[in-house]
Amino acid sequence: AQKVTQVQTEISVVEKEDVTLDCVYETRDTTYYLFWYKQPPSGELVFLIRRNSFDEQNEISGRYSWNFQKSTSSFNFTITASQVVDSAVYFCALSEPGNTGKLIFGQGTTLQVKP
Amino acid sequence: GAVVSQHPSWVICKSGTSVKIECRSLDFQATTMFWYRQFPKQSLMLMATSNEGSKATYEQGVEKDKFLINHASLTLSTLTVTSAHPEDSSFYICSGDLAYEQYFGPGTRLTVT
Numbered sequence: 001a002q003k004v005t006q007v008q009t010e011i012s013v014v015e016k017e018d019v020t021l022d023c024v025y026e027t028r029d030t031t032y033y034l035f036w037y038k039q040p041p042s043g044e045l046v047f048l049i050r051r052n053s054f055d056e057q058n059e060i061s062g063r064y065s066w067n068f069q070k071s072t073s074s075f076n077f078t079i080t081a082s083q084v085v086d087s088a089v090y091f092c093a094l095s096e097p098g099n100t101g102k103l104i105f106g107q108g109t110t111l112q113v114k115p
Numbered sequence: 116g117a118v119v120s121q122h123p124s125w126v127i128c129k130s131g132t133s134v135k136i137e138c139r140s141l142d143f144q145a146t147t148m149f150w151y152r153q154f155p156k157q158s159l160m161l162m163a164t165s166n167e168g169s170k171a172t173y174e175q176g177v178e179k180d181k182f183l184i185n186h187a188s189l190t191l192s193t194l195t196v197t198s199a200h201p202e203d204s205s206f207y208i209c210s211g212d213l214a215y216e217q218y219f220g221p222g223t224r225l226t227v228t
Contacts, residue, residue, distance in 0.1 A: 045159075102164065
């Protein structure tokens with residue numbers, strides 16, 4: 001069965017702290033995509049990253065970095081030197097099999113960054 | 116990047132009335148669009164897959180007659196909530212598929228009184 005688990009429901013940090021959001025997935029596919037989205041209070045989903053299952057290289061984009069480990073079926077997201085503007089709900093998502101375009105979302109992690 | 120718009124951004128309607136939500140891909144053609152609903156503090160739940168020129172495919176448990184989806188062109192899909200009830204109050208989000216990547220609209224907040 002396809003499933004995405006974000007065990008951290010809420011995380012609270014103080015500005016400038018580093019924070020890691022965990023994502024664990026289950027899939028029977030050998031080819032799949034993993035995504036991270038940010039949903040600020042306005043509600044609009046903001047695309048952060050898409051990662052192909054064959055590409056296990058870690059990625060860094062400014063203060064954001066992602067650690068993809070197929071061996072543990074994890075795709076964790078780290079924010080370095082967090083800022084108040086990072087406060088949002090973050091969703092990890094997995095593509096459904098068969099190139100349907102459908103996504104399976106995790107339950108989301110609410111990140112609160114306090115000044 | 117690809118842009119998807121939704122209209123209206125928020126709507127209040129009375130119980131028993133119908134409301135239509137539009138989803139437009141502004142700078143790309145979307146053969147496939149997806150409709151989600153999201154309750155407060157919950158994740159996105161896929162309601163249906165909207166295919167241009169054909170009937171929508173609904174997820175299990177979603178009432179086809181209540182949530183009417185029309186995908187009349189490659190840039191427009193509409194979701195009509197018929198005979199709305201307070202429990203239909205939710206945040207409705209659409210997305211357009213481009214090369215198997217979804218681009219999300221800003222969402223429509225529906226409140227049924």
